[in-house]
Amino acid sequence: MIDLREGRNETVAVSDSSSTQTDGGAGQAPAASPPEPTGWQRVRVILVLGALVALAPLTIDMYLPALPEIGDDLGASSSAVQLTLTGTLLGLGLGQLLIGPLADSVGRRIPLITGTVLHICASLLCLVAPDIAVLGVLRVVQGVGAAATMVVALAVVRDLFSGRAAATTLSRLMLVMGAAPVLAPSLGSAVLIAGSWRWVFGALAVLGVVLLVVGVLALRETLPPERRRAGEVLPVLRTYGSLLTDRDFVVMVLVASLAMSALFSYVSGASFVLQEQYGLDQQEFGFVFGAGAIAVIGASQLNVVALNHLSARRIVLYALIGAAAAGVVLMAVAFTGAGGLVGFMVPLWCMLLAVGFVMPNAPALALSRHGEAAGTAAALLGAGQFGLGALIAPLVGVLGNDGPAMATIMTGGSVVALVLLSVLMAGARRAERAAAAGT
Template structure:
């Protein structure tokens, strides 16, 4: 597989041109709207699996006799499952098509959700959450691969922005829905709700999603070609950098998700319903940015948008850290820079993945798998840092800000390397 250079990848996407391996004509009009609605329903499964039980974290610890750090590891297990699942399901979807892995993975998610209902201790619950994450990974990686099957260039970034609306709306609804479930049942009822959600999405997958990868575009199913494809992707410097940038942007969101229930409920004294409302406001910031991104892309290239967004996130992170350590402004003083930081991250989340996937249409499932594994795998590593550092405002602020600065540094390296390469290639 030929791997594009950093400069060619940037040029193709920023100019809005389809790469050589682009799929057939892109859906338009009502057909495009239908595709986005179906994919939006599918990508909702992962964030709802992550967020629906957040208000119940303190109750889980009390009921199972576990520490807050141990309970947070069940969230880490979900992120780990989402990352590992995509590494397996991505290449499989390039080999057998998109529908079968999606249907099988969603079925696995339903089974794991039902088993969580009877988990006797925190260790079993954590293991089942890993399995649940693997199942949810199918919907995530297949949705991204379908976007790359059907769209390219700015159209791909725009479509991903629309999907970010769902990924942003899900965290808004999830804690509130979880709180509503807790009013009528225990934390175990949350997993019954997830099983029901998985069943609905399984029906959507079976009835509403056509196969987007025809047999002639599928790849060999042997292990060695798959490993070669992974190796080729990992030697594409621009792809690796954009995966890391996308992953660090997502890790900022996961740091917020991991620590929010403890920071807002235990440090600032919010009850479960208040937590759902305040937590959801952060998701509104992500939604607003992802939808504004569609307009911004008409004037600024995706790569520059990511650069400006990371600069803003780093600046807001410094302010957030200062407020967290000093306590200035109380809850309002803490949430304003946090919301602004999440707003900036909302521009990174659709554009960095689109840049990463732009030159790899011939292996969209495998590329999407590496992207998803990086996002959720790094999230699984970084999110527990909030608990290890103290499960308080300063811990959350430091973790989020550190990720923003590292992502900015990586993008700066990519931009400088690309400029040097273009200068070297230019005629004297």
């Protein structure tokens, strides 16, 4: 378990009392977890999980270069076409709420296989979508299917790893989460050279088949039967209720979600800001956009080194302070136009660098608190990240799809996350002092 209190020692040996309370098994010893992978076995697990978590960002971003063509072909407005992206994010969020409890009830493999098959079927149906409304509905279904891979991957991390090892593993997965959105538009562009926008969904169907084979052959079941939870509606609702009443868990989910929303705001607004406001062509945009993603990827990997010296909670705190400070500079530059493109991109890259430190640590801190319901906890985490992203990212367009709009949304999210974490830490310090005074 990762300690949210003051101090560097975040890995604490404790009994999982929450498990016995939730399952009604007071006095029973918790079931043994699978042994933590080491050596080559650990590398293989990370590679498999990395492949699985890549499906969601590829599903979100791979068709982005085709948006104008989709609008022309289906006779839809640009705003209607953009709603298919929001639909995918909503599907990812809602799908995780459904799949998480299922993964805690029947194990990890069945939801993974079922969700991947659903994603494949939806991708194939997108190939023949007759209008934008049908495509939008299918994109929601596609998002629900892709949600299974994310829930299962995060739950497996919690099944197999704890403490600093969990944060380190999540840092490796963040490399994939950071690289996939950058590679996805390029992959989509390559597909568009060979065929129409419909071919992009054919490529996603093929990718789904590959990941289905990988999941079936390379990922063993990590949740033994004795650790599974009742799948009935009331126990599931009680589990969600217990998670939502855990203040520390909720705050860390919100922090993780706000960090993801900042990234989604950058993704949704970057093409308009950099190409229309700053006049970059498609190649220049790809280079600048990729540099921003490298900042996220680099931070997530430097995080592995930082964890040797600081607690995960401390890293999140310092990163949010840096993001808020960079955001203030970004807003000043965006509203005044000072420094041109370079003046805008430097603080933006600093914000993305900070987000790269938040993204692996905040989820690890949240998931560490509920190992007895890792799938359900991962579902709430993912639903928060993609659900809030679906709500916040379109605000960039509502506010004008320009630099000030993107800077305002990204900075506002960082500041709110910093305030939430600061309040949580202050409360933990007060509780620690009160406990010390009472002994």
